[in-house]
Amino acid sequence: MPGVAAEGVGHAGADRxxxxxxxxxxxxxxEMTSDHAATFTATVRQAQMGPVVAVGTAFPSLHVKRTDPMIRRCDEELxxxxxxxxxxGIASGSGSAQPFSAGQVHLVTSSEPYESRFWGTPDGGQKPPAVEGIxxxxxxxxLPxxxxxxxxxxxxxxxxEQGVGAILAAFLLSLDRQMSALRPVDAARLGTVAVDLLATFLTRELDDKDVLPQETRLRTMLHEVRAFVCxxxxxxxxxxxxxAAAHHVSLSYLHRNFTHESQGTTLAxxxxxxxxxxxxxxxxxxNLRALPIHVIxxxxxIAQAPTFTRAFKAAYGISPSDHRHEATTQRSQPDDPRE
Known part of the structure; x- marks a missing residue:
């Protein structure tokens, strides 16, 4: 795929x-086969993030199989x-099979044989059942x-659903939504974030966080701090x-490292x-128009209204009330008939 821009591919029909x-x-x-190959409708989105590739896809059903002969011919070590x-879905490997569903993370490696099957589930609407994932x-x-x-x-x-797993899930969902808007430098940095989050998630599952390098643990902790703030x-x-107390580190340690990793921006x-x-x-x-500005x-x-007004105007060059008025005025204007 060219550069690091996201690539989207949409397909429909018997020959697609x-x-x-x-x-x-x-x-x-x-090997890939599908029970819906004759009427296949699917999409795939891919973005290069340094050595990491993000893949978002949707399809009706799929059977994926990697065999020992394939591994002997070529192991990409991915x-x-x-x-x-x-x-x-259901995944088979090492003599066992395990089902998995939406909200769960599944890991395979190109160095070992595996077999996975995926099916869409009806949502009660007009859309046909589909499998979707990132x-x-x-x-x-x-991976460290x-x-x-x-x-x-x-x-x-x-x-x-919780902890680092929830942060990883939110990251993947945001990545899928913003894939096409990534700049090359941002994509490369996000690749590093993805690896750090995945490494921390897996080591938490292994209950062995000490296996991670200190640098990875630090970057993951700071990512957790940003998510905690939001x-x-x-x-x-x-x-x-x-x-600092919520993350079991000293205030000086958090301040020093957050400021360093944020190019001089303090946590406050x-x-x-x-x-x-x-x-x-x-x-x-x-939808929040009825809420007074001090409630917002x-x-x-920010509990003190005067403090909020001063900070808002200093940041955006406009008072909160004028900003709300401008937004309301713009929404109420009819579309330009020339457009």
Whole structure:
């Protein structure tokens, strides 16, 4: 795929399964068949993030198989990580089979044989059942966890509802939505974030976090801190001290490393910016029009209205009330008939 821009491929019709299979086959040597091959409708989106490839896809059904002869012919030495967002599947490997469903993470490696089946599940609407998911392909050597330890997790359905799993899931979903908008430099950095989150997630599943290098643990902790801030903006007690306590590190350690990794932005400044950005968007939301501005500010963790007004105007060059008025005026204007 050219550069690091996302590539989207849409297919439909009896002659399109081969094209879709070829698109996916760029990153994996496997057999692929489908019960819906004659009427296949599918999409695949791919983006290069340094040595990591993000893959988002949707299809009606699929049977994937990698065999020992394929491995002997060529082993790309890759991990394939998939999180289903719709549908269900069952994976076989090492003499066992395990079902998995939407919200779970599934890991296989090109160095071991595996067999996976996927089916769409009806959603009660007009759309036909479909399997949807977002995943990562990455070199085995890139993951800072010994492969013999990771092997214990291959083929298993790994839950991603809480903790680092939930952060990894949210990251993958956001990545899928923003894939086409990534700049090359951003994509490469996100590849590093993806590897760090995945490594931490897997080591938590192994209950062996000490296996990670210190640098990886630090980057993951800072990512967790940023996610923690965004989840608790409403709390007026959200401060660097409470965040340090919640993550079991000293305030000086958190401040020093956060400022370094954020190119000079302190944690307090990051909290303030996130609160103001939330308020900025909430004031534009027509569904929140009835809420007074001071309530919007309080929902963003800023209890004092004068403090909020001064900070907002300093950040955006406009008062909160004028910003809301402009947003309302723009929504009420009719479309230009010349457009």
């Amino acid at each position: 399964f081969e094209q879709w299979r070829e698109a996916l086959g760029r990153s994996r040597a496997v 991990y394939h990580v998939t999180m289903l967002t719709a549908g269900r 995943g990562l392909d990455l070199p085995v050597s890139l 966890v010994p492969s013999h330890r990771v092997r214990r997790l291959v083929g298993r359905a790994l839950p991603a 989840q608790h903006l409403h709390d007026p007690e959200l401060t660097p001290s409470t965040i 400044a990051f909290i303030r910016r996130q609160r103001l950005q939330k308020a900025y968007h909430d004031l534009m939301d027509p 500010a309080a929902r963003c963790g």
